Amino acid sequence: MTVITNVEDLRVLAQRRVPRMFYDYADSGSWTEGTYRANNADFQKIKLRQRVAVNMENRSTRSTMVGQEVAMPVAIAPTGLTGMQHADGEILAARAARKFGIPFTLSTMSICSIEDVAQHAGEGFWFQLYVMRDRAFIERLIDRAKAAKCSALVLTLDLQIIGQRHKDLKNGLTAPPKMTLANILDIACKPRWALGMLGTKRKQFGNIVGHVSGVENMGSLGEWTARQFDPSLNWGDVEWIKKRWGGKLILKGIQDVEDAKLCVASGADALIVSNHGGRQLDGAQSSIEALPA
Template sequence: MPIITCVEDLRLLAKKRVPKAFYDYVDSGSYSESTYRENSAAFQSLKLQQRVAINVDHRSTASTLIGQTVTMPVAIAPTGLAGMQWANGEILGARAAERFGVPFTLSTVSICSIEDIARHTTAPFWFQLYVMRDRGFNTSLIERAKAAGCSALVVTLDLQINGQRHKDIKNGMTVPPRLTPANLLDFASKPGWMWRAMSGARTFGNLAGHIKGGDGVIAISKWVASQFDPTLSWDDIAKIKQQWGGKLILKGILSAEDARIAASLGVDAIVVSNHGGRQLDGAPSTVDALPAIVDAVGDKVEVWVDGGIRSGQDVMKALALGAKGTMVGRAFMYALGAMGEAGVARMLQILQSELDVSMALSGVSRISQIGRHNLFQRGSNTPVTRMAHTSFEAAIPA
């Protein structure tokens, strides 16, 4: 068993164990991937302020997210095709998150269904909704999430059309995978993955049996591609909020103006997100966008952030810039591809340990004590919003 000390160890192990098409699906961005790389580079450019001779003997990473008590202010983000990293991956991820005490978010385009997760967990999980052209199907997904006892609905706003990801096109990334000579050779080199894949679900669990046009994987894939809705508006969000009637989180906010609109609708949280650099390449990093959004909405709505978070130190930096919580997507997928359920549990342990140690060495005992004073300021007493950083090549591997 390899010794895993950080998320980067999990990434390297996943790269060895997961077929290239599915690993690249996770470890890539759109077009030149500049925003994808910038997300991590921006976190690395921020420095923490060390403090000493402060009593930090009794520390806690516990917090709340939209009123839910959590072991640390981290939620597992919605990630498509998690079940192709490791068989039944969404179930495994949800179970690990439940045991650890953080929220798990199931994607619309997951391999395991809403009902699958509900059967294998006891704590409420969250469900992520892509708004489709077929509004009747949106309604059915919301009703299924209600029936499964989901405690929050996460609506993703930044996928009205699909960003082009060059690696997916070159790899022929499909579900199930296209059986090209290159893919067959790659699969043959991953016998553990192939053996597990035979026993797991291999289609879009939330869609099969619920859409028009057939249940075949090809038919479902074409339907999904045609259903992302460029007409999505704030009026649609208001209607979804009324229909859902519970905790509502909006994911994909990058501007202060959009954040103010979202807050005016009375949603419970917004996630500062650029879809992990998979949509608008050239958009700012989430760290760059975060402070202005926090300042714009104040206490009207909880502000969270995702994109580029690979350590507990990244979590602390996000909190120092004013985020109430964070979401991790790629770190979860690396962990899942590397070691399945045990990998996800280990990833969460790593993030909490890194957060705890960073808090101690910064003179902080409680999450509520973290603020901009915890960021190092080069030659200035002005609160840090973003430190200058070097080239993209200096970023840690994503």
């Protein structure tokens, strides 16, 4: 493919180049994937109203998001394992966002660390936080985001219990990934990806490995992560995190009007209407369907 014209071209390229377990991680939802598919289908139903004979000179998509000027009102959402889609993926995405003039959001579950990405990100460098049972680790993570000069903290509220993602189970996507014969053969057929990964030192979860006692490699990470997502997360924790952070706070994963009101009451600066890309509660509304209310 010599000319890239749209996002679908990029998806096709990724499917060719990226090992199946990592491609499927990005292109999948939970359980039946009904909500995952609805996110796209319901968005496509929305049509633009076309007006004519209006002066189009000096038109601009520029706007502001949480007080920062942006080239257009769009931000790159946090995606775990981006550094396994492509070597140093989070760094490359942050560079692209900086060049275009929009915010980039780094996931807690990124391969490149906050400190790695901070060297390449622009002013719109947001950090997405998952709340773990180890509150001391969360405090250190917030402090690291402050030191990296992140301009906003994006607190994800809809991952207290991880959704069942069947493609990940079938592909053996664990930490570390299961090196089955099928996975080994698949990686062998993706030489561009494999050479990129051989050429980078960033192959582990940079925000976690080496920053938690007892988690020094991918093997120990899997056991730690399995017991760390906190089902007791509540609005009191949101207040605690806001106080600890002290900067702009964005709450992500809001699908219900009552929760939106609680976001306002908690002192959040913004909220993100989201169902985690259809990767959590299957059968929930699409994000765009939930947005108007």
